[in-house]
Amino acid sequence: xxxxxxxxxxxxxxxxxxxxxxxxxxxxxxxxxxxxxxxxxxxxxxxxxxxxxxxxxxxxxxxxxxxxxxxxxxxxxxxxxxxxxxxxxxxxxxxxxxxxxxxxxxxxxxxxxxxxxxxxxxxxxxxxxxxxxxxxxxxxxxxxxxxxxxxxxxxxxxxxxxxxxxxxxxxxxxxxxxxxxxxxxxxxxxxxxxxxxxxxxxxxxxxxxxxxxxxxxxxxxxxxxxxxxxxxxxxxxxxxxxxxxxxxxxxxxxxxxxxxxxxxxxxxxxxxxxxxxxxxxxxxxxxxxxxxx
Amino acid sequence: xxxxxxxxxxxxxxxxxxxxxxxxxxxxxxxxxxxxxxxxxxxxxxxxxxxxxxxxxxxxxxxxxxxxxxxxxxxxxxxxxxxxxxxxxxxxxxxxxxxxxxxxxxxxxxxxxxxxxxxxxxxxxxxxxxxxxxxxxxxxxxxxxxxxxxxxxxxxxxxxxxxxxxxxxxxxxxxxxxxxxxxxxxxxxxxxxxxxxxxxxxxxxxxxxxxxxxxxxxxxxxxxxxxxxxxxxxxxxxxxxxxxxxxxxxxxxxxxxxxxxxxxxxxxxxxxxxxxxxxxxxxxxxxxxxxxxxxxxxxxxxxxxxxxxxxxxxxxxxxxxxxxxxxxxxxxxxxxxxxxxxxxxxxxxxxxxxxxxxxxxxxxxxxxxxxxxxxxxxxxxxxxxxxxxxxxxxxxxxxxxxxxxxxxxxxxxxxxxxxxxxxxxxxxxxxxxxxxxxxxxxxxxxxxxxxxxxxxxxxxxxxxxxxxxxxxxxxxxxxxxxxxxxxxxxxxxxxxxxxxx
Numbered sequence: 027x028x029x030x031x032x033x034x035x036x037x038x039x040x041x042x043x044x045x046x047x048x049x050x051x052x053x054x055x056x057x058x059x060x061x062x063x064x065x066x067x068x069x070x071x072x073x074x075x076x077x078x079x080x081x082x083x084x085x086x087x088x089x090x091x092x093x094x095x096x097x098x099x100x101x102x103x104x105x106x107x108x109x110x111x112x113x114x115x116x117x118x119x120x121x122x123x124x125x126x127x128x129x130x131x132x133x134x135x136x137x138x139x140x141x142x143x144x145x146x147x148x149x150x151x152x153x154x155x156x157x158x159x160x161x162x163x164x165x166x167x168x169x170x171x172x173x174x175x176x177x178x179x180x181x182x183x184x185x186x187x188x189x190x191x192x193x194x195x196x197x198x199x200x201x202x203x204x205x206x207x208x209x210x211x212x213x214x215x216x217x218x219x220x221x222x223x224x225x226x227x228x229x230x231x232x233x234x235x236x237x238x239x240x241x242x243x244x245x246x247x248x249x250x251x252x253x254x255x256x257x258x259x260x261x262x263x264x265x266x267x268x269x270x271x272x273x274x275x276x277x278x279x280x281x282x283x284x285x286x287x288x289x290x291x292x293x294x295x296x297x298x299x300x301x302x303x304x305x306x307x308x309x310x311x312x313x314x315x316x317x318x319x
Numbered sequence: 320x321x322x323x324x325x326x327x328x329x330x331x332x333x334x335x336x337x338x339x340x341x342x343x344x345x346x347x348x349x350x351x352x353x354x355x356x357x358x359x360x361x362x363x364x365x366x367x368x369x370x371x372x373x374x375x376x377x378x379x380x381x382x383x384x385x386x387x388x389x390x391x392x393x394x395x396x397x398x399x400x401x402x403x404x405x406x407x408x409x410x411x412x413x414x415x416x417x418x419x420x421x422x423x424x425x426x427x428x429x430x431x432x433x434x435x436x437x438x439x440x441x442x443x444x445x446x447x448x449x450x451x452x453x454x455x456x457x458x459x460x461x462x463x464x465x466x467x468x469x470x471x472x473x474x475x476x477x478x479x480x481x482x483x484x485x486x487x488x489x490x491x492x493x494x495x496x497x498x499x500x501x502x503x504x505x506x507x508x509x510x511x512x513x514x515x516x517x518x519x520x521x522x523x524x525x526x527x528x529x530x531x532x533x534x535x536x537x538x539x540x541x542x543x544x545x546x547x548x549x550x551x552x553x554x555x556x557x558x559x560x561x562x563x564x565x566x567x568x569x570x571x572x573x574x575x576x577x578x579x580x581x582x583x584x585x586x587x588x589x590x591x592x593x594x595x596x597x598x599x600x601x602x603x604x605x606x607x608x609x610x611x612x613x614x615x616x617x618x619x620x621x622x623x624x625x626x627x628x629x630x631x632x633x634x635x636x637x638x639x640x641x642x643x644x645x646x647x648x649x650x651x652x653x654x655x656x657x658x659x660x661x662x663x664x665x666x667x668x669x670x671x672x673x674x675x676x677x678x679x680x681x682x683x684x685x686x687x688x689x690x691x692x693x694x695x696x697x698x699x700x701x702x703x704x705x706x707x708x709x710x711x712x713x714x715x716x717x718x719x720x721x722x723x724x725x726x727x728x729x730x731x732x733x734x735x736x737x738x739x740x741x742x743x744x745x746x747x748x749x750x751x752x753x754x755x756x757x758x759x760x761x762x763x764x765x766x767x768x769x770x771x772x773x774x775x776x777x778x779x780x781x782x783x784x785x786x787x788x789x790x791x792x793x794x795x796x797x798x799x800x801x802x803x804x805x806x807x808x809x810x811x812x813x814x815x816x817x818x819x820x
Contacts, residue, residue: 135758159714168717268720313757315780
């Protein structure tokens with residue numbers, strides 16, 4: 027490395043070198059442009075301002091909060107409040123309009139469906155599926171079969187109070203465990219299984235004793251499911267004569283239900299969601315396709 | 320002092336280009352790879368092409384600055400601005416045409432036509448785009464005119480720049496930059512007027528009520544106009560613009576280019592000397608080496624060196640040369656629009672040819688006509704309304720209590736007319752179907768209403784009481800405008816479980 031004593035000018039570029047040399051390679055003296063340096067200095071000064079104005083330094087158990095008192099949490103709260111204000115007029119209209127009238131106003135339907143779709147995705151989709159298609163034991167909300175009634179008020183009540191939930195007004199009713207609790211014998215269970223399948227025209231084994239099944243049904247099941255097996259929406263007893271089976275229609279599934287009983291739970295959403303959201307959810311679920319007029 | 324000396328005085332760098340720079344020990348052939356910018360002082364000029372340039376400048380800038388203020392009556396529910404890009408309403412208005420977002424293919428067509436027109440212009444008359452129509456050229460020209468107005472012509476400017484910073488020079492420079500910034504600001508201001516109702520926005524801008532975005536865009540475009548037209552000028556053409564590089568591939572020997580007719584100009588010498596030579600019966604060119612063509616050139620080149628990347632083909636050198644030829648009593652157009660083929664033909668003693676109809680030009684014209692025709696057809700035959708359908712994905716189908724299969728669809732109807740329309744829905748393709756539109760009473764006539772210039776979504780449920788022939792069968796949604804009888808269709812599929820064997 028040469029001593030930087032004399033000014034050396036590079037031949038090719040005409041630029042002065044720094045005087046440093048490594049293996050014959052010299053470094054041109056091309057300092058950063060002045061404007062660039064000043065921009066850099068300004069950013070340093072700017073950052074000091076930032077330290078003072080915004081929360082910056084972590085302390086032992088807290089942090090410097092800054093002159094503005096700005097908080098990211100508060101910023102989100104403000105944003106959400108602004109969003110609410112923006113939507114207030116429509117939300118108010120949903121709140122003060124009876125459910126039946128929402129369904130006859132296209133603007134309100136559109137808003138309620140949009141709000142309902144979001145609320146559904148957040149709260150209902152884990153059990154009922156993203157499009158309300160349901161799953162084994164979780165009702166499909168697109169079909170026309172309703173355990174607890176498919177009118178707007180029925181749906182709203184179910185959402186608000188839940189099914190077998192902790193709510194005082196919850197929908198109540200459950201299928202007893204006929205087998206496990208030794209109410210019915212094994213042959214009786216097999217007989218009533220075949221009888222129930224025959225109600226919705228499903229194939230039954232040639233040796234099925236439908237007469238015994240019918241008797242067992244009348245004695246044990248008709249109280250809830252009705253004499254003709256048409257179900258009872260007061261207590262959520264399914265219609266056994268239609269094509270829709272919540273848990274499945276094969277023999278083993280029905281036998282399993284008779285052995286151990288059924289009784290899935292839906293939370294009472296009235297405890298968690300506000301009234302307009304529940305109304306929007308009701309309209310959304312109703313318009314999925316299965317809602318009754 | 321002559322102009323050359325002045326220039327050398329003002330620009331020591333320029334004068335010494337090609338020679339050694341600071342240290343004297345650089346050999347002649349080791350010139351620096353980087354050349355500093357040589358400031359160009361284009362001299363004002365009068366003549367045919369200058370007049371054409373003024374006319375083009377006036378027309379193009381007048382269109383740009385005043386177009387947003389032209390009104391166009393579209394009825395009560397639509398904006399009355401002739402040309403409007405309405406982002407919030409998601410519409411583009413161009414006089415009688417209204418473009419919806421899904422019709423952006425019209426812009427694709429427009430871009431193809433623009434590119435092909437550029438190619439065609441290039442094949443016929445070289446880079447006329449660069450010389451007359453390019454925004455960089457137009458605004459630079461305007462900025463140069465302002466500069467001359469305030470600081471004087473070439474010589475006055477060079478003399479002032481070579482001299483000290485007098486109060487007058489400061490004043491003039493200050494005034495020039497102020498005027499430049501005002502034009503730049505107006506340029507940015509006119510831009511934002513295309514995106515909102517112009518008179519309202521002007522009022523809002525003046526009273527400080529306009530959206531922040533409007534001010535931001537005015538700021539950005541003021542800065543870019545000021546920088547590009549005021550300071551960067553010919554460097555944009557030489558270093559930034561890809562067109563000079565591309566156009567070399569598009570031109571041919573028949574394309575007109577601003578050309579120095581060296582067959583007529585060489586050998587060049589002074590007026591007196593060439594007259595003596597001519598009297599003596601010796602060859603003498605018309606070029607008197609007055610350098611006027613160089614002085615007026617906005618990119619600072621010497622056209623006598625032949626076609627070059629920097630040349631924007633503006634023809635100002637033609638005007639400059641013609642005025643000199645007029646003074647010395649020689650015929651004009653020593654420099655003129657000429658083609659390579661004619662240059663060669665003249666030297667060979669053949670008559671010049673003007674061949675505009677060539678494979679190249681015919682192809683470009685045909686493409687323009689084809690794309691234009693397709694666009695016009697699409698524009699004239701497009702539906703006044705449109706329908707699209709999306710099938711429910713989850714669940715794909717549902718079995719109803721009575722065993723029917725139901726499919727759910729989201730149907731969107733676009734009503735492009737400016738009045739409320741009623742549409743009747745029929746569904747074909749699925750045997751024994753029942754169609755229900757959510758929100759309408761079951762069993763009612765399936766007629767839906769869509770407001771003016773709106774799109775509206777409907778949920779449609781289709782139940783089939785017969786087994787579909789396959790797991791998926793085509794289904795057609797047919798919508799008829801109740802009043803006019805025009806119709807539109809959307810196709811989708813009806814999904815069902817496999818028919819049991």
